[in-house]
Amino acid sequence: MKPFDYQRLAAVEDLGQRVSEGDRFLAGGTNLVDLMKHEIETPERLLDISRLELGQIEDGGDGGLKVGALVTNTALASDARVRERWPLLSAALLAGATAQLRNRATTGGNLLQRTRCYYFYDTARPCNKRNPGEGCGALDGFNRIHAILGTSEQCIATHPSDMAVAMVALDAVVNLRAPDGSERQLPVEELHRLPGDEPQRDTVLEPGELITGVQLPAPPPGRQLYRKVRDRSSYAFALVSVGAILDVVDGKVDSVRIAFGGVAHKPWRARKAEQALQGQKATEENFLMAADAELADAKGYGGNDFKIPLARRTLAAVLRDAAGAEGETTA
Amino acid sequence: MKNPAAIGQPLDRVDGPLKVSGAATYAAEHQLDHAPLVGWIVEATIPAGRIKALDTGAAEKSAGVVAVLTHNNSPSQVPFGEPDDEGRFTQSRAMLGSDRVRYHGFPVALVIADTLANARHAAGLVEVSYDPAEAVTTTGSDADEVPDELDGGLDPDVTRGDFEQAYSESEVQLDVTYTTPNQASAAMEPHATIAEYDGNELWVYTSVQLIGPAVEVLANTLKLDPDKVRVLSPYIGGGFGSKLGLHNEAILACLGAMHLERPVKVVQHRRHVFHNAPHRGNSVQRIRLGASGDGKLKAIGHESYMPRARGYAFAEPTGASARTTYHADALLSRHRVKTVDMSLIDSCRAPGHSIGSLAFESAIDEMAYRCDMDPVAFRLVNMPDREPASGQPFSSHDLAECLREGAAKFGWDQRDPTPRSQERGRQLVGYGVASTIRMNILVKSTTRIRLSDDGSLIAWANMTDIGTGTYTILTQIAADILGLPAGKVSIELGDSAYPASCGSGGSFGAGSSGSALRDACMKLREKLVDIARKQESLKDADFDGASFEGGNLVLGDKKVPLAELVRQSGHDYLEVDGKVEPGEDHEKYSQHSYGAQFAEVTVDRDTGEVRVRRMLGVFSAGRILNRKTARSQLLGGMVWGISYALLEELMLDERCGAFVNRDFAEYHLAVNRDIPEVEIHFREQPDTHSNPLGSKGIGELSISGAGAAVANAIYHATGVRVRDFPITLDKLLEHLS
């Protein structure tokens, strides 16, 4: 670990103007500290935000919920309101990591966790995300866990969060606070970016911008489901995941929201699939047609080619389940 | 009342309380008078070549750094691999001995500092440039070197009868090629060592399965007198073959300690372990089977192709299953290797049978379907009456009964024999079976015991307990034979100062070290009886029916405490040595443990995700020494089997000869939630030839076959035969429309 300064913040106001490029916020530390040990992250200063008063889940007005950035994954997943009205979010959280990690991991940290690309972690190999311009080890290497949508030749990494996929499907919004005290809101869907030719930038956040919380609007009508496809039944990142909310009225899709995980550099809102389904009959055929609409531009890199049919089939399976057809799903 | 510590009783682990309270000292935890310095390994980033330039200036100036050891300043060593005529565990394992890079991850420097954080940071400041050389890193069926011998001293090639003719004349034929990936042993405790050197003696606290060879390898590498080397390894957090020999961090810690004459600790980071400890090479296994129309095997052919690490003579006997499990008129088994510039390739969890059975028991299953026979029935009609490869009689053979009993207990007859015929919602359901067989070995072992005048017994051996329960079963053997409560017996292991033992490996530990202890205890009994005979007061006692119970020598209605007999001997204690050596029984008979394993899996029709729902094994491994630790061993092997079938794979990036998934987030092993209800049954049948205890090897038994049972269940569920392990969902998906 590279030597660094450490400062604990007592209140959000303490941030002041002092935040600079070399700073990192420390929340649960489950991702950041790991990356610091590998010297993949080498902050000059750690600003420990874990004592800030951002650990509450409050009613957000209009039937929504306001989730503090420091609410742990466990607390959020087990909140009675979340379990009842946003079961998609609860399920996504519980599908992630392990109980021990979820007890420590925070809402803000989960959104900003970094990719699990093998080459990003191996500092002896080239990686444009670590060292811009160095090349991408995964492109012609092992890319079984990599992206099929929105990739660039610079980087084909995925964003690994489960929680964020649910939030994108639920139209959640992040509350941000800049070092000068100004605040802004951003849909979670717009928080993460595609790699383009700047794969080193995971998000659109400005230096020093703090996530203070996430706003969940009232849930849309319909059945909410999260399905995570993975190599083993726990403690594995998603190969593909699907978060969906489907409302079927008189056999037709009245409203639908879909997001994919494990397929792109960001949680992928499947708007093309949503559009294709709107007003259509809730049939297997239409579900597959919608998946095809979304995946028309998907591109495999060898090891991850299977993700294209897998995403297609998983989406159809989730929508089938959400539409109420019988079927047992894998744990 | 029966002694609760008697042989066979499910006695709790005697070292359990120490382990759960953190009081058992693992290698990195030994407390010395002075806190050791900490070393961090700097790994080569090319697979082969030479170090062109090394700049350690910045690292040396970094906070807390005491020394940076490289080939330029490390203590003199014997060149790697010498002397030629030694075995691989005792040949020099020189590190930092020259500018030559042997493989990706090979240590090019050791940074020694006051703390782990300082050492690790400074390691990143060492600048190395290389002259890379052409490297061979991958192997397939192009392997064409014939190894001198296979692990365990087996011949690379065995033929019985005329295979080609028997095969070509067979009514039913099968010619298939299976592949298994590179694998890591993946012990929970990473390889770790603390070394201390005072200019004369070297003390090494480490994590190693075989203590004797560890002393020799250090002496041979570091040019020391073996008498000046002491190796201690009292507790080991799993070895799985990767700790049979001493590994890189141990040599490096010793070099550091000798260079500085200060204690140095080196713990491999998890990412180091994948290259700085040995792994298992990938295998290509071509299997040809020929049978008559009624399902009798006529020809068994098995050809194995695997990598062998340059300069390191280990070749895995993957043909073991094909050579031992079924009868056939003709047998052909052949092993070829290809030399690669990769980190050491060595034993990994049941070398031979584990991945051999994965392929072979899958092929046998294919053949059963091809012959239109039930997979259990097919196996039963092909039981051998002698060992197929050697022609020797079996010391005992119980595979058929394991299969029958297992099938009945599992409910095999509930199964619709047609593949892809059972569904539960969106899940395809399948049942699979595999035979299990693993050789039983006896290794020379000695021990010393001492009975004190307070009636307590101590036994010493340089044996190790790698988490398997050795401390516990040895306690039971002594307690049972001498009629002592467990609390009166202490077992001292893991120190090179103790009598030479077999060590842990090859499932031979319990039987071999236990038989040596039995021998010592039986001799002590004689000694105690002799002392009693000399007592005037016991002149008329019933010596014919002498027995040992409750800490006493019992002679009819007379009881004499053992403590008193010690006092009467005129000594403070009685000491006896015991030993065991393989004899005629191991030359005349082919010895194995047996089992049959059954699995039920579901395969998701949408996603191809496989989940094991139920497993059952029936095992026959002679006399069971402790039902609880034995069950744990078998359970562990079945869990590994699930990993073999579904998960484990080191991904080798040929461009640099490195494994890319070097952590447990991406090197997948089964986790708790992957493990279903697992039932284990023993068919307890002491083997009169195996060893004086009648026990047989158990540690590697269930892993040999468990994976194939799962794979065969997947075929039954889906009708898809994946011949490239592990069976991940991407290999099934396209077939599940």
Ligand SMILES: Cc1cc2nc3c(=O)[nH]c(=O)nc-3n(C[C@H](O)[C@H](O)[C@H](O)COP(=O)(O)OP(=O)(O)OC[C@H]3O[C@@H](n4cnc5c(N)ncnc54)[C@H](O)[C@@H]3O)c2cc1C
């Ligand atoms: C072995 C393992 C398995 C895992 N499996 C999964 C999985 O299956 N699914 C899944 O979704 N996740 C998984 N995770 C990741 C886990 O969810 C994240 O590590 C965790 O959510 C990060 O939260 P944290 O609070 O610990 O973040 P930290 O490590 O503290 O921070 C992460 C990043 O976010 C920044 N940050 C934190 N809070 C804020 C804030 N309020 N404002 C601005 N920046 C902030 C930090 O500066 C840092 O850059 C796994 C992790 C591990 C180690």
Ligand code: SF4
């Ligand atoms: S995919 Fe992205 S993170 Fe992975 S090696 Fe390429 S640039 Fe780096």
